[in-house]
Amino acid sequence: MVPRYARPEMTAIWAAENRFRIWFEIEAHATDALADLGVVPRDAAKALWDWWATNPAIDVEAIDAIEAVTKHDVIAFLTWVAENVGEQARFMHQGMTSSDVLDTCLAVQLTQAADILLADLEALLAAIRKRAYEHKLTPTIGRSHGIHAEPVTFGLKMAEAYAEFDRCKARLVAARADIATCAISGAVGTFANIDPRVEEHVAAKLGLSVEPVSTQVIPRDRHAMFFATLGVIASSIERLAVEVRHLQRTEVLEAEEYFSPGQKGSSAMPHKRNPVLTENLTGLARMVRSAAIPAMENVALWHERDISHSSVERFIGPDATITLDFALARLTGVVDKLLVYPARMQKNLDRMGGLVHSQRVLLALTQAGASREESYVLVQRNAMRVWESDGALSLLELLKGDAEVTARLSAEQLTALFDLDYHLKHVDTIFARVFGE
Numbered sequence: 373m374v375p376r377y378a379r380p381e382m383t384a385i386w387a388a389e390n391r392f393r394i395w396f397e398i399e400a401h402a403t404d405a406l407a408d409l410g411v412v413p414r415d416a417a418k419a420l421w422d423w424w425a426t427n428p429a430i431d432v433e434a435i436d437a438i439e440a441v442t443k444h445d446v447i448a449f450l451t452w453v454a455e456n457v458g459e460q461a462r463f464m465h466q467g468m469t470s471s472d473v474l475d476t477c478l479a480v481q482l483t484q485a486a487d488i489l490l491a492d493l494e495a496l497l498a499a500i501r502k503r504a505y506e507h508k509l510t511p512t513i514g515r516s517h518g519i520h521a522e523p524v525t526f527g528l529k530m531a532e533a534y535a536e537f538d539r540c541k542a543r544l545v546a547a548r549a550d551i552a553t554c555a556i557s558g559a560v561g562t563f564a565n566i567d568p569r570v571e572e573h574v575a576a577k578l579g580l581s582v583e584p585v586s587t588q589v590i591p592r593d594r595h596a597m598f599f600a601t602l603g604v605i606a607s608s609i610e611r612l613a614v615e616v617r618h619l620q621r622t623e624v625l626e627a628e629e630y631f632s633p634g635q636k637g638s639s640a641m642p643h644k645r646n647p648v649l650t651e652n653l654t655g656l657a658r659m660v661r662s663a664a665i666p667a668m669e670n671v672a673l674w675h676e677r678d679i680s681h682s683s684v685e686r687f688i689g690p691d692a693t694i695t696l697d698f699a700l701a702r703l704t705g706v707v708d709k710l711l712v713y714p715a716r717m718q719k720n721l722d723r724m725g726g727l728v729h730s731q732r733v734l735l736a737l738t739q740a741g742a743s744r745e746e747s748y749v750l751v752q753r754n755a756m757r758v759w760e761s762d763g764a765l766s767l768l769e770l771l772k773g774d775a776e777v778t779a780r781l782s783a784e785q786l787t788a789l790f791d792l793d794y795h796l797k798h799v800d801t802i803f804a805r806v807f808g809e
Contacts, residue, residue, distance in 0.1 A: 377698045396420075402472075416463035431452065468558065476580070482552075497538060506712075510714045521728070553583040554582060612703065620645075626716050628711050628713075656702075669684075737750060750777050
């Protein structure tokens with residue numbers, strides 16, 4: 373985790389204090405359930421909660437000092453609790469194994485992280501929706517292969533992003549549900565030394581579902597799907613970031629990141645206004661995606677369990693969620709403050725002498741009786757003259773002067789084919805599909 377790209381709420385989830393609090397709750401709830409079943413004395417469970425109520429501080433340094441000797445984090449934690457609670461602590465962890473604590477804790481942390489990420493997505497969706505409606509009918513050029521194609525609107529670009537992030541939200545909701553499972557099943561998942569009802573009790577208390585079948589661990593396909601989902605969200609972030617970066621190029625300059633008073637773009641060139649935020653988002657997206665492959669490689673553990681996954685998850689759990697949280701918040705700010713230049717969009721639309729209307733002329737010629745092949749030749753030969761003139765010539769005027777074209781289409785008909793509003797007539801339909809209105 374790099375502090376430069378971290379926000380406090382998400383970072384706190386991965387702090388040692390939060391991890392140890394979750395461990396305690398798992399152990400204490402399990403002891404409660406064992407007491408209900410008559411396996412341990414009721415006073416043992418009460419002693420844990422009474423101590424917890426009066427001693428909420430976690431002594432991370434003390435636990436770490438014990439681990440330096442035991443070389444085992446869960447044992448170090450249990451030892452520290454026992455030193456503070458006293459004799460009744462011997463009934464804690466009855467029939468459980470370390471993975472019961474570690475995996476259930478990780479499930480809690482990932483669901484906590486997912487809740488923050490879902491809130492981030494909601495904020496981003498709201499910002500995108502606002503800009504989409506603001507520029508619903510702001511015409512701009514659509515590009516394929518980076519080349520002018522046909523007119524769209526800037527609002528449609530935002531609507532595309534909204535629909536994509538709405539899918540991201542749905543995927544994350546599903547991934548959260550998939551990861552939110554509890555395993556309190558003992559050394560190899562057989563419940564030989566602990567009643568399944570303990571697992572059910574702990575799961576209910578922690579807001580998790582019961583893992584249908586665990587070995588010594590919760591199956592890692594769940595984690596693989598979770599981190600893959602984060603990777604897809606990161607890719608969607610990058611897609612919108614790259615769009616902004618392109619639109620901010622000097623030759624395009626249809627939109628740009630907000631440039632705050634006092635901001636500097638270059639140490640050497642005072643005129644520079646660089647798309648630093650969206651370039652940064654591209655880099656952050658790469659880091660989030662980098663967690664997906666290790667998470668998938670963690671699926672194939674030996675037999676009932678090995679710990680090859682453990683070190684991986686200690687990295688990717690905090691790093692991927694903290695980085696994605698930061699990236700989503702940054703992108704929300706970019707969208708919210710994005711400077712949009714409709715006049716420049718119109719200028720770029722007009723730059724190539726009406727070439728953006730070529731398909732409509734092609735179709736009109738076929739409707740007037742020309743074959744598609746003939747129509748294509750007629751339009752292309754005039755379009756290439758405009759292209760080679762760098763837009764200095766007008767496609768409409770060239771077509772009006774082409775006898776083979778005017779033999780089928782009048783000057784008035786040709787003029788009508790260059791109506792920009794024609795391309796925007798279904799914007800309302802698309803918005804209704806995306807925003808449900």
